Amino acid sequence: MKKLSLFLIVFIIQKAYAQSPRVSKCFIDIQNNGAQMNGQYSDEQLMRSSVSQNKNQLTLHIPSGIWPGANNFRLPGAQFGNWFANVDGGIRNWPFYVWSPMREGIRVPYYANGLTSLSHDSWDSKGFVISRVDTDQTNINANRVMAEFNLVADTPNEGGTSYSSGIRNIDHNLILTNNFSGFANNVSEFTFDNSQSGFGSQIVGNFNKYRAYGNSWGWNQIDEMLDFSSINFGHPDFLADGVKRGTKTNIEYDMSGIGPEQPESTYNPNVHAREIMWIGLNDFIKGDKWQPHKHFAMHHIITVTDHDNKLWMYDSDRNGGETGAAQPDWPFDGKSRVQDGSITWNSLGKYHFDVGSVIGVGGPTDTRVGTLMYESGSQIYNAVIDMSRASFVDNITHVFARMSPDMYIDMSSDGTLSGNNLHLLGYDSKEKSLSYKVDGITVLKIRNNGMIISSSPIQLPLMTRKQIKSFPSPQEGMEIYSTDDKSVALYTKQGWKLLSSMNLP
Numbered sequence: 001m002k003k004l005s006l007f008l009i010v011f012i013i014q015k016a017y018a019q020s021p022r023v024s025k026c027f028i029d030i031q032n033n034g035a036q037m038n039g040q041y042s043d044e045q046l047m048r049s050s051v052s053q054n055k056n057q058l059t060l061h062i063p064s065g066i067w068p069g070a071n072n073f074r075l076p077g078a079q080f081g082n083w084f085a086n087v088d089g090g091i092r093n094w095p096f097y098v099w100s101p102m103r104e105g106i107r108v109p110y111y112a113n114g115l116t117s118l119s120h121d122s123w124d125s126k127g128f129v130i131s132r133v134d135t136d137q138t139n140i141n142a143n144r145v146m147a148e149f150n151l152v153a154d155t156p157n158e159g160g161t162s163y164s165s166g167i168r169n170i171d172h173n174l175i176l177t178n179n180f181s182g183f184a185n186n187v188s189e190f191t192f193d194n195s196q197s198g199f200g201s202q203i204v205g206n207f208n209k210y211r212a213y214g215n216s217w218g219w220n221q222i223d224e225m226l227d228f229s230s231i232n233f234g235h236p237d238f239l240a241d242g243v244k245r246g247t248k249t250n251i252e253y254d255m256s257g258i259g260p261e262q263p264e265s266t267y268n269p270n271v272h273a274r275e276i277m278w279i280g281l282n283d284f285i286k287g288d289k290w291q292p293h294k295h296f297a298m299h300h301i302i303t304v305t306d307h308d309n310k311l312w313m314y315d316s317d318r319n320g321g322e323t324g325a326a327q328p329d330w331p332f333d334g335k336s337r338v339q340d341g342s343i344t345w346n347s348l349g350k351y352h353f354d355v356g357s358v359i360g361v362g363g364p365t366d367t368r369v370g371t372l373m374y375e376s377g378s379q380i381y382n383a384v385i386d387m388s389r390a391s392f393v394d395n396i397t398h399v400f401a402r403m404s405p406d407m408y409i410d411m412s413s414d415g416t417l418s419g420n421n422l423h424l425l426g427y428d429s430k431e432k433s434l435s436y437k438v439d440g441i442t443v444l445k446i447r448n449n450g451m452i453i454s455s456s457p458i459q460l461p462l463m464t465r466k467q468i469k470s471f472p473s474p475q476e477g478m479e480i481y482s483t484d485d486k487s488v489a490l491y492t493k494q495g496w497k498l499l500s501s502m503n504l505p
Contacts, residue, residue, distance in 0.1 A: 028050050028051065028058050028059070028060050028061065029061045029063075030043075030046070030047055030050055030060070030061065030062055030063065031061070031063040033046060033050050034046055035047065035050075035063070036065070037063055037064065037065025037066060037067075038065060038066055039065075039066035039067065039068055039069075039092075039093060040068060041068060041069070042068075043068040044068040044069050044073050047068070047075055048075065048076060051075050051076055051112070052076055058083070059083070059084045059085065059086060060075075060083065060084070060085040060086070060111075060115075061085075061086050061088075062085055062086070062087045062088065062091070062111065062117075063088050064088040064089055064090035064091060065090070065091065065092070066091075066092045066093050067091055067092065067093045067094050067095060069093075069095075072095045072096070072110075073095060074095050074110060074111060074112050074113065075111055075112035075115065076112060077112055077113035077114050077115075083114075083115060083116070084115070084116050084117070084118070085111055085112070085115055085116070085117040085118070086117075086118050087109070087111070087117055087118065087119040087120065088120055089119075089120040091119070094109060094111075094119075095109070095110045095111055096108055096109055096110050097109075097110040097133045099192060099194075106192060108131050108133055109129055109131045110131075110133045113133060113134070113135050114132065114133075114134055115132065115133075116130070116131070116132040116146055117129075117130070117131055117132070118130050119131070130146065130147055132146050149169055149170055151167070151169040153167050172186055172187050173186075174186040189205065189206055191203065191205040208220055208221055223250055223251050224250075225248060225250040227248055229246075231246060233246050233247070233248075253276055253277060255274065255276050257274065261273060261274065265381075265382060266381055266382050267382065267388075268388075268389065269382065269383075269386040269388065269389060270389050279358055279359075281353065281355060283351075283353055285353070286303055286311065286351070287301050287302055287303040287311075287313065287351075288300070288301070288302045288303075289302060289303065290302050290304060290323065290327055290340075291323065292323055292324065292325050292326065292327075293322060293323060293324075293325065293341075294322065294323050295320070295321070295322045296316045296320055296321065296322075296323070296343060297316070297320045298316060298317070298318045298319065298320045299315050299316060299317075299318065300315060300316045300320065301313055301314070301315045301348070302314055302315075302345075303351055304330045304332075306330075306332045310332075310350060310351070311350065311351035312330065312332050312334075312347065312348075312349065312350055312351065313347075313348035313349060313350070313351055313352075314330070314338065314345040314346060314347055314348060315345070315346050315348055316343050316344070316345060316346075317343070317344040317345075317346060319342075319344075320343065321341060321342030321343035321344075322341050322342050322343065323340050323341045323343060324340050324341035325341075327340075328340045328345075330347075331347060332347075333347060334347050334348065334349030334350070335347055387400060403426065403427070405427050405428075405429035406426065406427070406428065406429050407426055407427075408421075408424035408425060408426030408437070409424065409425045409426060410422075410423070410424060411423040411424070411425060421440070422438065422439055423436075423437070423438055424436070424437040425437075428442070428445070431445060431447070432447060432448050433445040433446055433447040433448065433453075434446045441455075442455070443455040443456070460479050460480060460481040460488065461480050461481065462480075462481050462483050463480050463481070463482065463483065464482070464483055464484050465482055465484040465485065468480050468482060468489050468496055469496065474491045474496070475491065476491055476492060476493065477490070477491065478490070478491040479491075482498065485498055487499060487500075487501055488501070
């Protein structure tokens with residue numbers, strides 16, 4: 001009897017252990033806990049039980065097979081915090097979140113709310129998928145990044161050159177052999193935005209942020225195309241039948257939509273709802289503040305606040321040094337030098353942030369560019385360039401554009417070879433004059449001394465005697481041809497006077 005009782009106790013313990021969720025120190029394995037992965041409801045119950053007590057945020061292992069439930073069954077959400085699932089390949093009937101307001105049919109693996117999953121699968125023709133769905137039932141993942149790649153370089157021995165980096169965080173390599181034919185993308189990024197919060201939600205498709213703290217050369221982004229084909233794409237064969245063949249474009253920005261713009265955009269360039277490119281300057285960096293007994297390197301800028309709460313800039317000299325125990329008396333004049341401990345500070349004036357150039361185009365002298373900027377196809381309804389709202393620094397000449405001598409503006413080109421250079425306006429260095437040329441011949445010149453030279457006589461304005469007398473605000477030396485008197489009228493201090501005339505001999 002005792003042997004039978006002992007046998008029953010052991011049997012009950014073994015049965016209870018087999019039916020309870022098996023949790024290792026690192027992960028929860030559903031299959032080891034008895035899941036058959038055959039799509040039956042019993043697997044659904046077992047999965048719920050396996051993850052219901054996942055307070056330690058362990059990794060969930062989901063083996064291949066048939067996902068249980070016919071109603072898109074999902075596991076309990078991440079009520080205990082962020083957690084992760086490793087999903088084997090070959091899952092059928094997998095749960096998904098459907099987002100298709102524009103019929104794209106985007107299906108996202110959705111094993112549980114707030115669960116980050118790595119799915120090794122063949123569905124949707126993808127090798128593996130990392131996904132997470134956060135619905136309005138949870139905010140556990142607020143401000144959590146789903147995936148992160150970190151590489152810390154704390155060594156001077158990485159090496160490399162400007163053309164071959166000694167250290168790289170991530171490489172995406174797409175290799176197309178000479179057997180390939182079709183369309184290919186190396187990296188595709190899609191943002192599907194159906195948010196309806198207006199200014200309350202600001203969505204960014206791709207955010208690159210470069211934080212610079214040192215004095216190395218730095219680029220936030222480089223897009224480089226190297227054409228090793230050695231093919232003469234300039235030959236007419238590559239534009240046969242009006243079809244471009246073999247063209248290369250380094251960067252393309254496209255935008256599409258529907259509907260009109262703001263009415264003010266027809267005359268005010270600052271008012272618009274759509275913009276293809278914006279290059280912005282920000283004043284987020286206010287510089288370091290003065291601190292006692294602090295070392296500053298050469299030409300380090302600090303900012304000091306004056307009595308009017310305005311910021312002024314000072315930079316340390318080329319030797320740098322250490323500040324003193326107390327702040328010096330700062331001269332807010334933009335030119336003085338201040339001794340502070342072992343540092344000499346140079347006053348740079350009021351706080352400002354200068355950028356010497358916004359867009360630059362250049363290369364070696366043996367490279368050539370046909371056109372720096374052009375427009376084709378779209379219709380302009382305001383202006384090609386609108387600087388009507390531009391502001392300038394005080395006490396400088398407001399210049400719209402600078403041109404070198406013998407550079408001209410073509411006033412009537414139509415995009416054809418025969419229509420080029422028919423009406424040109426520019427400064428002629430040989431003639432030392434502003435010249436207007438028609439079909440290569442100068443017809444009007446304004447020399448540096450103000451002399452006007454025209455290839456045709458200047459015609460005076462034609463007016464009646466009554467119109468001349470009523471002309472507003474006449475100035476001495478003005479001339480008008482009187483149609484009543486058939487003579488030239490000259491304005492003097494005594495008023496309008498007719499000039500005597502005689503016939504040419």
